[in-house]
Amino acid sequence: MILVYINSTNGISKASFEAVTYAKKLGDVIALSNGSLSSDDLAHIGSYGASKVLVDRGVSGDDQQQVTRMIAEVASSNGVNTVVFSHDLHGKSIAPMLSVSMKAGLVQGAISLPDAEGCIDVNVFSGKAIGKVKVNSSSKIISLLPNSLPPEETGTACAVEEVATQAGNALIKVLSTKKPEGEIPLPEAELVVSAGRGLKGPENWGMVEDLAQILGAATACSRPVADIGWRPHHEHVGQTGVAIRPNLYIAIGISGAIQHLAGVNGSKVIVVVNTDPEAPFFKAADYGVVGDAFEVVPRLNEALKKFKAS
Amino acid sequence: MKILVCISKAPDTTSKIAFTDGNSKFDENGVQFVVNPYDEWYALVRALEIKESTGGHVTIINVGQGSDDAIIRKALAIGADEAVRIDAEAKDAYYVAMQIAAYAKDNAYDLVLTGKETINYNGSQVGGMIAEGLSIPFVSLGSKLEISGTTLTVEREIVGGVQVIEVEAPAVISCAKGMAEQRIPNMRGIMAARTKPLNVIPAVDIADLTSFVSYEMPGEKSAVKIIDPENMDELVALLHSEAKVI
Numbered sequence: 001m002i003l004v005y006i007n008s009t010n011g012i013s014k015a016s017f018e019a020v021t022y023a024k025k026l027g028d029v030i031a032l033s034n035g036s037l038s039s040d041d042l043a044h045i046g047s048y049g050a051s052k053v054l055v056d057r058g059v060s061g062d063d064q065q066q067v068t069r070m071i072a073e074v075a076s077s078n079g080v081n082t083v084v085f086s087h088d089l090h091g092k093s094i095a096p097m098l099s100v101s102m103k104a105g106l107v108q109g110a111i112s113l114p115d116a117e118g119c120i121d122v123n124v125f126s127g128k129a130i131g132k133v134k135v136n137s138s139s140k141i142i143s144l145l146p147n148s149l150p151p152e153e154t155g156t157a158c159a160v161e162e163v164a165t166q167a168g169n170a171l172i173k174v175l176s177t178k179k180p181e182g183e184i185p186l187p188e189a190e191l192v193v194s195a196g197r198g199l200k201g202p203e204n205w206g207m208v209e210d211l212a213q214i215l216g217a218a219t220a221c222s223r224p225v226a227d228i229g230w231r232p233h234h235e236h237v238g239q240t241g242v243a244i245r246p247n248l249y250i251a252i253g254i255s256g257a258i259q260h261l262a263g264v265n266g267s268k269v270i271v272v273v274n275t276d277p278e279a280p281f282f283k284a285a286d287y288g289v290v291g292d293a294f295e296v297v298p299r300l301n302e303a304l305k306k307f308k309a310s
Numbered sequence: 311m312k313i314l315v316c317i318s319k320a321p322d323t324t325s326k327i328a329f330t331d332g333n334s335k336f337d338e339n340g341v342q343f344v345v346n347p348y349d350e351w352y353a354l355v356r357a358l359e360i361k362e363s364t365g366g367h368v369t370i371i372n373v374g375q376g377s378d379d380a381i382i383r384k385a386l387a388i389g390a391d392e393a394v395r396i397d398a399e400a401k402d403a404y405y406v407a408m409q410i411a412a413y414a415k416d417n418a419y420d421l422v423l424t425g426k427e428t429i430n431y432n433g434s435q436v437g438g439m440i441a442e443g444l445s446i447p448f449v450s451l452g453s454k455l456e457i458s459g460t461t462l463t464v465e466r467e468i469v470g471g472v473q474v475i476e477v478e479a480p481a482v483i484s485c486a487k488g489m490a491e492q493r494i495p496n497m498r499g500i501m502a503a504r505t506k507p508l509n510v511i512p513a514v515d516i517a518d519l520t521s522f523v524s525y526e527m528p529g530e531k532s533a534v535k536i537i538d539p540e541n542m543d544e545l546v547a548l549l550h551s552e553a554k555v556i
C-alpha cells in the first residue's frame with residue numbers, strides 16, 4: 001500500500017495531485033491529511049487515484065514532528081510500505097524525520113518513477129547532474145519534485161474518513177504567520193519572470209511586474225539584487241537561493257553566472273533578454289533577445305497583451 | 311549555550327562537475343572543496359554570534375575522512391572552539407545523521423544547527439533526521455534565531471510565507487539565508503585554528519538506507535534561437551506554438 005501525505009497549509013496544491021498520480025503508478029493508494037481542509041476538497045483527491053482519504057483534524061501541521069508521528073502511525077496500521085510526499089517546504093522537512101522513524105530509505109526530490117532496477121532520478125550538484133538513487137530498505141519514502149509529471153485526473157471522488165491518531169502534542173508554538181496575499185509561491189510557479197542587476201534599480205521593476213501579471217507568472221531575481229535589497233530575499237533563485245523548474249523562465253538583465261544557472265537550469269524553456277550578446281546565459285537559453293530590457297520588455301508586454309486578447 | 315554545528319564538505323560553486331568509475335563516483339580531480347555555504351555562512355556564523363552575545367561553546371562536527379580536515383580547520387578559523395570528525399565515509403544522509411545523533415546524545419547540546427541543505431546533494435535531510443534520532447524538536451529553514459534563557463524564537467520559511475515560532479531548547483534548526491552574514495577568517499583566526507582541538511572519533515555501526523548507483527549529465531541544450539528585439543510578436547508566437555508554454 002502507498003500512502004500520500006497531503007499538506008494542508010495552503011489548500012491542496014497541484015503538486016499534491018502530482019504526488020497522488022505518481023503514487024498510483026506504483027500501486028494502491030490512500031491519502032492522509034490533517035488540519036481543516038474541507039471534506040469535498042479531500043474527496044477530490046480520489047479523482048487522481050486514491051481509494052480513500054484519511055484526515056486527522058486534531059493535528060494542525062505547525063509542528064512537523066507531530067505530523068511525522070501521525071503519518072508513522074497511519075502507515076503502520078494500514079500496511080503501508082511506501083510514503084510519497086510532494087517536495088514542498090513542508091514535505092522536505094517531514095520526510096527526513098519519517099525516514100528515521102520508519103527506518104525507510106528516503107529519495108528526496110525525486111524526478112522520475114523507479115526504473116527496472118528500482119533506481120529513482122534526483123537532481124544533484126544543484127541541477128548540474130542527475131543521480132540515480134537506490135533504496136536499500138524494504139520501506140521507502142519518496143518526495144516528488146513539483147512539475148516532474150503531469151497530474152492525471154482519471155477517477156472519481158473517494159470516501160473521506162476522520163481519524164484521531166496518538167500524535168501527541170505540538171512542541172512548536174506559532175507566534176505569527178505572514179503570507180503575502182495573491183502571490184504565486186515561486187517553487188510552484190509554472191511561469192517565472194526574473195530580473196537582475198541589468199535593471200539598474202528597484203524603481204525599474206514595474207515593467208517586470210507588468211510582464212508577470214500579464215502572464216500570470218511569479219517574479220524572481222538574481223542574488224545581488226536581493227542582497228542590495230532591490231527585491232525581497234524569497235525571490236532570490238540560484239544555487240544559494242530557491243531552485244526552481246518552471247515551464248517558462250524569462251531572465252532579464254541577468255548575466256547567467258554558474259551559481260544562478262544552478263537554480264534555474266531545470267526550467268523547460270528559457271528566454272534571455274540581455275544587451276550583451278556574449279552573456280553566458282545565452283548558452284543555456286532556448287530563445288534569446290539581444291537588446292536593451294528597457295525597450296524589449298515593454299514591447300514584449302504589448303505583444304503579450306495583443307496575444308491574450310486574441 | 312552549548313552549540314553543535316554540523317558542517318559538510320562541498321565542491322566550490324564554480325567546480326566542473328564530472329564523474330569517474332563508470333559514472334558511479336564524483337570526480338574530485340582538480341576540485342576545490344569548501345565548507346558547504348549554508349553550514350558556514352548561516353549555521354556557524356549565527357552560532358558564533360550567539361556565543362559572543364550570551365556566552366557558550368561552539369563545537370563543529372563533520373562525518374568524513376582525513377581529506378575533510380582542511381575545511382574543518384577553515385571552520386575553526388572562522389571561530390568555532392573545537393571540532394569533532396567522525397571518521398567514516400559519509401555514505402548517505404541517514405548514516406551521517408545517525409552518527410551525529412549518537413555523538414550528540416552523549417554530549418548534551420542545547421542547540422544543534424545545520425545548513426538548510428548541501429550544495430552537492432541538495433538533500434535537506436540531515437537536520438530533521440538528527441532531531442528525530444534525538445527525539446528533540448526540529449525547525450526547518452530558520453532565517454532568524456533569538457534566544458532568551460532556554461526559549462528559542464525562530465523565524466522560518468513555510469509554504470507561501472514566513473512564520474515566527476517558539477520552541478524550548480534543546481532543538482535542531484536548519485539555517486537558511488537571513489540567519490547571519492558570511493565572515494571571512496582573519497590571520498589571527500587562521501593561526502589559532504591550527505592549535506584548536508580536532509578530535510577524530512570512530513563511527514558507530516549503522517547501515518545506510520540509500521545509495522547513489524550512478525550519475526549522468528543532463529542532455530545538451532539545443533542552440534539558442536535569436537529573436538529580433540524589434541519583433542516581440544515573433545517571440546510570443548514561438549512561445550505559444552513551438553515551445554507551447556503560453
Ligand SMILES: Cc1cc2nc3c(=O)[nH]c(=O)nc-3n(C[C@H](O)[C@H](O)[C@H](O)COP(=O)(O)OP(=O)(O)OC[C@H]3O[C@@H](n4cnc5c(N)ncnc54)[C@H](O)[C@@H]3O)c2cc1C
Nearest residue numbers: 196197198222223238239240253254255257259260275293
Ligand atoms: C558561493 C556563491 C553563491 C552564489 N549564489 C548565487 C545564487 O544563488 N543566485 C544568483 O543569482 N547568484 C549567485 N551568486 C552570484 C553570481 O556569481 C553572480 O554574481 C550573479 O548571479 C550576478 O547577478 P546578475 O546577473 O543580476 O548581475 P550581473 O552579473 O551584473 O549581470 C547583469 C547583466 O545585465 C545585463 N544588462 C545590463 N544592462 C542591461 C539592459 N539595459 N538590458 C538588458 N540587459 C542588461 C548585462 O549585460 C549583464 O549580463 C553566487 C556567487 C557565489 C560566489
